[in-house]
Amino acid sequence: MAIKDRACVSGIGETRYLRGSPSSAVELQLEASLLAAADAGIAPHEIDGVIPIGVVSAIAEDFIENLGITDLRFSALIPHGGASPVMALQSAAALVAGGICKHVLIAFGRNVSAAANKAGARIHQMPQFHYVTEYEYPLGNIAPAQIYAPMAMLHMQRYGTTVEHFGEVAVACREHALLNDNAIMKKPMTLEDHRNSRLIAEPFRLFDCSLESDGGAAVIVSATERAADLRQPQVLISGVAVGHPDSPASITQRPDMTSLGLGKAAPRAFAMAGVTPADIDVAEIYDCFTYAVIRQLEDLGFCAKGEGGHFVAGGSLKLGGKLPTNTHGGLLSQAHIWGMNHICELVRQLRGSGGRAQVPDANVGLVTGYGDMGDGALAIMRRR
Amino acid sequence: MSEPVSKPVPVPSALSAPYWEGLIAGELRLQACADCGQLRHYPRLLCSHCYSRAHRWQVASGHGRIHSYTVAHYAYHPAFAGELPYTLVTVDLAEGPRALGRWLGDAAPAFGAAVQLVILHRESSPALAFTAV
Known part of the structure; x- marks a missing residue:
């Protein structure tokens, strides 16, 4: 395979995650970029490819000017919401495997604390939501919780998925967040706390929903053959793939509302990596909502479609469980950084620098992206 | 006293104007391909079945x-x-x-x-x- 293992994540950088950051999205993006370059052990001006991520984002010119890049050989935008970071890993891996670039920076920042940036307003500025904005927003279908809820209702109706199953995901993420000094949520959560949290959009309760948070995160993807003398242990991108659901701009019109783009991407990424779900030691799964984790576990092949709820029962996703998942606390309890934080955490786990949340002997892991109305991406990585 | 807040108002495009005019007239109009007959909703430029741009509006x-x-x-x-x-x-x-x-x-x-x-x-x-x- 042309891409398998020929690219590695050489550097990761994360700012402090918080609510009410005084810094702009672009400032956070640049701060994270410098941290990632320092982590990789390269000078920022050596970056020769950039994929900026985010609704409010620096553009290639900003990176050239602020980082002093002298010879940028590639830039592109990937406008697929929370799927964009892992989709960018695919682009970056192909770029370095193909010899176009040596070091590709993927950088994200967000500041959503201003009223104009709240969930209910933000998505209607994004072109991929134009059907929702014209035909559904005027009815009161405004924010992702409401837009995704009918998928979860259908999953419960068809397969018997329960509130407790959703709670298992929320509780596992919270337990992991308590081990993470850079997590926003600091209070323990029980299944009962989850069930008692207020309804937002049935079946979603408050604790089924991810956080609104500010921060920046960045990763650098380098050619494996050129990364031998860099600072960090190499984490190789073994398999990576992207998939879009049918009717990607309208869940209402999707033939099978419970299907996702990940269902198309996952078999491709596993085939490229040459591994199976049984080989995965740690998983970082995009958790915009608890339900999204359950559904993605099915598409990833950890269980059959409809069995995701049963799979997560009994603490399966916790450290020490059968599939330690979102070991940083996820979007649900660490911070909502569009899943850039999931990539950073997987790299940390595979380097063996996961701190109190380290999964013992983590050699192979995966990270998913989930964007907009079900765009999907999967990267399978391994420690060299 | 704060101003009463109004609901979001759809902004029809040239493509979708007949849909919104239909609702005002009391009917739900679906877009139908004028060549192969395939129905589509929400309104789109092309029929994804036969790629025709020609369409008519069919009342649901x-x-x-x-x-x-x-x-x-x-x-x-x-x-x-x-x-x-x-x-x-x-x-x-x-x-x-x-x-x-x-x-x-x-x-x-x-x-x-x-x-x-x-x-x-x-x-x-x-x-x-x-x-x-």
Whole structure:
């Protein structure tokens, strides 16, 4: 395979995650970029490819000017919401495997604390939501919780998925967040706390929903053959793939509302990596909502479609469980950084620098992206 | 006193104007390919079946069945705060495409239950709604 293992994540950088950051999205993006370059052990001006991520984002010119890049050989935008970071890993891996670039920076920042940036307003500025904005927003279908809820209702109706199953995901993420000094949520959560949290959009309760948070995160993807003398242990991108659901701009019109783009991407990424779900030691799964984790576990092949709820029962996703998942606390309890934080955490786990949340002997892991109305991406990585 | 907040108002395009004019006239119009007849909703430029740009508008019967739903308990837009909790239903129209609308029943909608379209003529914009048959 042309891409398998020929690219590695050489550097990761994360700012402090918080609510009410005084810094702009672009400032956070640049701060994270410098941290990632320092982590990789390269000078920022050596970056020769950039994929900026985010609704409010620096553009290639900003990176050239602020980082002093002298010879940028590639830039592109990937406008697929929370799927964009892992989709960018695919682009970056192909770029370095193909010899176009040596070091590709993927950088994200967000500041959503201003009223104009709240969930209910933000998505209607994004072109991929134009059907929702014209035909559904005027009815009161405004924010992702409401837009995704009918998928979860259908999953419960068809397969018997329960509130407790959703709670298992929320509780596992919270337990992991308590081990993470850079997590926003600091209070323990029980299944009962989850069930008692207020309804937002049935079946979603408050604790089924991810956080609104500010921060920046960045990763650098380098050619494996050129990364031998860099600072960090190499984490190789073994398999990576992207998939879009049918009717990607309208869940209402999707033939099978419970299907996702990940269902198309996952078999491709596993085939490229040459591994199976049984080989995965740690998983970082995009958790915009608890339900999204359950559904993605099915598409990833950890269980059959409809069995995701049963799979997560009994603490399966916790450290020490059968599939330690979102070991940083996820979007649900660490911070909502569009899943850039999931990539950073997987790299940390595979380097063996996961701190109190380290999964013992983590050699192979995966990270998913989930964007907009079900765009999907999967990267399978391994420690060299 | 703060100003009353108005609901979001759709901004029709050249493509979708006949749809919105239809609602004002009391009918739900679905886009139909003038060449192969395939129905599509929401309005699109091309027929994804035969790639024709030519289309006509077909009035939906208004009959359908509940596909899924959600009940909103939190107002992501202040103009909806006074209506909480409200239910949004996704309906399989008899013609094939789905429609999203407000639920007019008191009881929760039942999966698969037969429903009938009602067009609400609101100040902000006309809106699809459904009621049990």
